[in-house]
Amino acid sequence: xxxxxxxxxxxxxxxxxxxxxxxxxxxxxxxxxxxxxxxxxxxxxxxxxxxxxxxxxxxxxxxxxxxxxxxxxxxxxxxxxxxxxxxxxxxxxxxxxxxxxxxxxxxxxxxxxxxxxxxxxxxxxxxxxxxxxxxxxxxxxxxxxxxxxxxxxxxxxxxxxxxxxxxxxxxxxxxxxxxxxxxxxxxxxxxxxxxxxxxxxxxxxxxxxxxxxxxxxxxxxxxxxxxxxxxxxxxxxxxxxxxxxxxxxxxxxxxxxxxxxxxxxxxxxxxxxxxxxxxxxxxxxxxxxxxxxxxxxxxxxxxxxxxxxxxxxxxxxxxxxxxxxxxxx
Amino acid sequence: xxxxxxxxxxxxxxxxxxxxxxxxxxxxxxxxxxxxxxxxxxxxxxxxxxxxxxxxxxxxxxxxxxxxxxxxxxxxxxxxxxxxxxxxxxxxxxxxxxxxxxxxxxxxxxxxxxxxxxxxxxxxxxxxxxxxxxxxxxxxxxxxxxxxxxxxxxxxxxxxxxxxxxxxxxxxxxxxxxxxxxxxxxxxxxxxxxxxxxxxxxxxxxxxxxxxxxxxxxxxxxxxxxxxxxxxxxxxxxxxxxxxxxxxxxxxxxxxxxxxxxxxxxxxxxxxxxxxxx
Numbered sequence: 134x135x136x137x138x139x140x141x142x143x144x145x146x147x148x149x150x151x152x153x154x155x156x157x158x159x160x161x162x163x164x165x166x167x168x169x170x171x172x173x174x175x176x177x178x179x180x181x182x183x184x185x186x187x188x189x190x191x192x193x194x195x196x197x198x199x200x201x202x203x204x205x206x207x208x209x210x211x212x213x214x215x216x217x218x219x220x221x222x223x224x225x226x227x228x229x230x231x232x233x234x235x236x237x238x239x240x241x242x243x244x245x246x247x248x249x250x251x252x253x254x255x256x257x258x259x260x261x262x263x264x265x266x267x268x269x270x271x272x273x274x275x276x277x278x279x280x281x282x283x284x285x286x287x288x289x290x291x292x293x294x295x296x297x298x299x300x301x302x303x304x305x306x307x308x309x310x311x312x313x314x315x316x317x318x319x320x321x322x323x324x325x326x327x328x329x330x331x332x333x334x335x336x337x338x339x340x341x342x343x344x345x346x347x348x349x350x351x352x353x354x355x356x357x358x359x360x361x362x363x364x365x366x367x368x369x370x371x372x373x374x375x376x377x378x379x380x381x382x383x384x385x386x387x388x389x390x391x392x393x394x395x396x397x398x399x400x401x402x403x404x405x406x407x408x409x410x411x412x413x414x415x416x417x418x419x420x421x422x423x424x425x426x427x428x429x430x431x432x433x434x435x436x437x438x439x440x441x442x443x444x445x446x447x448x449x450x451x452x453x454x455x456x457x458x459x460x461x462x
Numbered sequence: 463x464x465x466x467x468x469x470x471x472x473x474x475x476x477x478x479x480x481x482x483x484x485x486x487x488x489x490x491x492x493x494x495x496x497x498x499x500x501x502x503x504x505x506x507x508x509x510x511x512x513x514x515x516x517x518x519x520x521x522x523x524x525x526x527x528x529x530x531x532x533x534x535x536x537x538x539x540x541x542x543x544x545x546x547x548x549x550x551x552x553x554x555x556x557x558x559x560x561x562x563x564x565x566x567x568x569x570x571x572x573x574x575x576x577x578x579x580x581x582x583x584x585x586x587x588x589x590x591x592x593x594x595x596x597x598x599x600x601x602x603x604x605x606x607x608x609x610x611x612x613x614x615x616x617x618x619x620x621x622x623x624x625x626x627x628x629x630x631x632x633x634x635x636x637x638x639x640x641x642x643x644x645x646x647x648x649x650x651x652x653x654x655x656x657x658x659x660x661x662x663x664x665x666x667x668x669x670x671x672x673x674x675x676x677x678x679x680x681x682x683x684x685x686x687x688x689x690x691x692x693x694x695x696x697x698x699x700x701x702x703x704x705x706x707x708x709x710x711x712x713x714x715x716x717x718x719x720x721x722x723x724x725x726x727x728x729x730x731x732x733x734x735x736x737x738x739x740x
Contacts, residue, residue: 182639183639184635184638184639205638206635206638206639207638207639207640207641207642207643208641211639212639213635213636213639215632215635215636217632219632219633219635219636220633220636221633221636221650221651222633222655223654223655232637232640232642232650233640233641236637236640236641236642236643236646236650237641284636284640285639285640287640288640288641
């Protein structure tokens, strides 16, 4: 089910949440809406779901070519997973998952056995077999998230929408679930849009990344594209660590910490290098992070592998040469 | 240096505070309660029972029960609707509605009763119209019900609004995306989440409905055997120097108070037990 989003505007009182936002989501893709708080990404997701409606105007939402702009959320066939799961506290896991089936009109409502089979099937899918009689407060965060997913999938949605699905979880659980979601998506192939402010998550998971800021879309592209070919300083800065250098003419240059080469101070090449002192060194981990104070006063973040660090035997207060300019032609 | 948690007081201060609390409790709550029961039984069991079986007393009890039976369900319905409206939707006039809900609390009960007299009394705005159609509101049952409904208006709403506000709309929105309609969402998602708060609000509403004096006193006319609720009847008996009878009726109200407190504690226990863990 492809999704076509055309010219969405949304204002809350005096606050402009979305400004002329348009987006095409191909069938079966896993798309990330990435941006800082207030960029409009959650508002956009909710409008696609039908939980909010765009301001009057030329805006349209199309599911596989069909205009669903005025269709209420219950009838759009979307599965929505909320940031804090929104599980029904007083129902068991099985009752939660079966809820969407139990509110169907009596003609389409599955019988007890059929519903129960479907619940079992979904529990298996999300690897929560046997937890059907538990209540939400008896589950861990990661388990609750998967119940929320199973619940959304029970109604066989055409589109899956996830609002910061891993935001409320521990780092390790987050990593595991990320991996799990990717393979899950590959398995069932449902068109999925998820919202996140974590660029690492977006770059790791998505087929396509939509970078948003201040109610607009800044750039759309594959993770490679938006990282290697950012179209604006904002995208560059948002998608990873960055050093910002100000040239004497006042222009800015950006360079990523891992793209900077360092040499011993004695080997400094005046045409390409700047000299500086290692101000701070963080090496607990696979990558060493150096904070270098250049002689001209500015600070630079440099990432080098532990191997290089050990080979060069670097330490705080050492003098160092940093290659900042390309070789002259 | 004493070894005690930073947030407690020294044993002396604790003893002092507890003693003063107990003294105040005894003076203002326990002694009056004890006095009511002591006076009620001063002339023995027979007089006590006779006072309660008296026609006027029975009629007063019946009137109190009717007033409660009408106002509690009405205000529960109103409270549920208002709380649902105010917490799940944002609309113009929402703040106004919230302050209006609190109005009966801000107004003196006497004024609450007077308002109805000014509207529906013989000299009131609708007085002539009512007289024409032979409808009696003031000094009759309808007036008493109106006054009771007014003063117990906010109880259920005030109990539910903060509760529902704190619970948020996430679960309801989840219900929407799963295809449930408004009634299904209310019955299967919202109601189970608020049931303890709802019961608590109904309990308080009932206690006030049965015990209301001021507003009902103004609209009732104190017609013995006809428009006296139980609290009014107690006053009438006392003014006629029938002390034992007055206190006998008062014990009924005291029992109601104790029952309310007991149920309230039970509800708190039950809701705490259910809510544990999330």
